Amino acid sequence: MVSIFVDGRFMGETSEPEKMAANIRMKRRSGAIPYQINVAYNKHLNEVRILTDSGRVRRPVIIVENGVRKLTKDLMDKLNKGEINWDHLVKTGIIEFLDSEEEENTLIAMHDSDITKEHTHVEIDPSVILGLSASFIPYPEFNRGDRVNYGAKMVGQSIGVFASNLLSRADTKSNFMIYPNKPLVKTNAYDILPYNSHPNGNNVVIAIASFDGFNMEDSIVINAGSLQKGLLWSYMVRSYEAEQKRYLGGQEDVIGIPEAGVRGYAGEDAYKHLSEDGISNPETSLESDQVIIGRISPLRFLGTMDRFVTGLENIRETSLRLRHGDHGIADRIFVTDTTDGTKLIKVLVRDLKIPEIGDKLASRHGQKGVIALIVPPEDMPFTENGIVPDIIFNPHGIPSRMTIGQLLEILGGKVAALTGKYINAPAFSSSSEKELREMLREAGYRNDGMEVMHDGRTGKMYEGKIFMGSAFYQKLDHLVSNKIHARSRGPVTLLTKQPTEGRSKEGGLRLGEMEKDCLIAHGASLALKERFDSDKSTISICSECGLVAMTDKIKNKKICPIDGESKIVDVEMSYAFKLMLDELKSMLIYPKLVVKED
């Protein structure tokens, strides 16, 4: 007897498991039971498993019966004409969804030509093994698997047109490309999905060559002329919002230009560009830390006396400023109300991002790189036809990574550019290299895609021929202008007196534990001390009790709260250590400092 489990729960036994499973499948295909049910007979475990629950990963395949696929030519024609649809095929038992359990009971043919009597299913197309991002990669089967994986990952980071309604959205941060292209070398996914309204890169003329070593270690040399013409330009839009909050006691924020005398007033200049309603006008150019929306708030914590003090001393400036390190132009401004009925203002700030040195670009084959040099077009290499590449890619990126798909894409892109026809290269059924070479030859080019080239600076012919063609490049959302950061002096945190952390807070770069060890290993003790002096402070210590003493500012005297006017010594130590002593005291440990004077 074979046990039957439904969603993991024991339900009964059967003596004819195979027949039972076949029966369930037949009923599912005829539509008598829901199509989401899967059944698997697990021979070695003596179990029949019926699964109906949610969360299983299932995939569609075409059913094969007696060596004949059920999705016939006839049905395909109807499908193409739009007479029937996908749901119809699922309902009538032509296509079914398998889960991982049921898959174990099947024999699935890859192509129609592979079908034998034993086969139960046939794949819709071999390329369906790829997911959404990976199916955007042309010639993936010519690349090593990991490169396809990296490529798919980077498609997701590319700057394109993320939504067709982007002009009416107010995302916290978004990027969109200004002049995107459709790739010359495409896959089926580009046709099936609404890619035309969501393009994500530019077709570039790419030469695989070195350029005085400026493109070593995966960096990219790019043509300044192409950049001037709009190659890979994009906008970054960030939205800033300010609310006119109401507080207990009837007080509320005021959005407007703050009056002089308010706590935290930044000076007249800081509010100059605001219009009288306190909001910067559209198309105002804004710099880092500049006020976007002027606002004042009542003091939050009123002391006993403060309560009776009204007027300017009791009002704080809480203007909204541009993020530290950002630039931009005020774009659209929304003035609206929140659900609580308070006034809400959203300002979108746009910033044009023209590719610059340090921006990250990538092809679709996991070949990413950083722009290292922008060359004037007249200095770029050129062919005898006068073609100048947009990008020079280092040949060392190819042999170890073995991205042959990239080379084929360049070849295909060249053919597409010359013939004016897209090249289709989906996984496992792309046009052959031979065809591409033939088409190149017909167009009057060398069939291997190589070109005789000249140095733009000297005009001399290069000894070697250079592989050149057209490829699709993406600009990834790792732009230097959003990351560049440096600091010499700057803000410190209140608690530890150590520098703040992070670019947006103008923070320092941490010299961490391991870096500290390196300084010790070099014996650079004084350099180490200097590095860690950021929170250096002089603390008065009572030599009697070994605790921190205090300074009486009125008498200008140092006294110990315990021992009174005892001998008090000034000790230089890191503020963090003083903080630790305080924390020890809070856990009832008496950290007595034994001090002596030099």
Add this chain to the structure above:
Amino acid sequence: MSEQSQKTSNELPPKLMGEVEVVVKEKKLNKANAEKLLERIKLEYAKSKFEPAESIGIIAAQSISEPATQMTMRTYHFAGTAGIRVTYGLPRLIEIFDAKKEPETPMMTVYMKREHNNANDAAKLAEAIIEKRVVNVIDKISINLNENSVELEILDKRKSDSIEKVISGNIKNVTVKGRESKIIVSMKVEDIKELQKLKEKILALQVSGIKGIKNALVRKEGEDWIINTIGTNLSDALSIKEVDEKKTYTNSIHETATVLGIEAARSVIIREALRTMQEQALDIDVRYVLLVSDIMTFSGDVSSIGRYGVAGAKTSILARAAFEETIKHLVRASIRNEVDTLQGVFENVMIGQVIPAGTGMFDLIVKPDEEK
């Protein structure tokens, strides 16, 4: 420094001196030239020594851990490999420096004495030392409820007698009878549960071999026939008369320490750590491993690099508290009225003072009176 130690510290170690002598003999150097060579070597030797105040501990740690990070990336690529699994790579390195009581894959390399150094003897010994329990030598075992007995069917009938002896010798209050291919062990019991326990007990009895040796394989290495074992029991292995007790070796540090002493354990640490690195084609200087192994063994016991070993033995409270178990150390120090003299490196980093290492080790002392 005493005059004696001053003298010896400038001299070369005996091994290096020996090498110099060989060169002198081979090149047929005259006395003056030999003297010159020796001077030069002494100079180079002195140059290669660590400077005073150089942080060799941190340099050793970095020199070992940098290649170890390389290992992390490689080690896990062997997932799912069949066959004898041996811990190597980073997990093994961690095991060594953590001084784990038992290695994950304990192993011995048994060498044969010269007169037994042949395939035949080695194979015989290998077979003999594998631990065999009753479970491994029986065909069937059943409980006879009528007669309150456990019945065993033996695979090899010739061994019946010895198995009977083992059972009667190790389990009390039972009668053991041999009948044809069966051994019947009966016992006076009140509860069937006891029979079940008896069955388990019998199955776990050791019949032959050395305890702990799960498998043994004979291999030829150069001229030697050696036996590689899975599982280790050094003291029992060394007491076998065919075994060469001078070369036989186990990868268990603690077992070596108990059987052969702390010096031997130190060599095992060095050997195992170096071998682990070299297996991955990573090259580190022996001296770093020597330093670590010395630190791990100089107390006379094998102590680990970590909270319960070397790091936990630091004198400074603050340094210990900064490492692990902060509260434990602080509270203990507070209860015992301990004093931190702030003489170590980490304490001084903490309080923001110049560390007593490297350039910070020295102070300029001026004695104006003696200027004349």
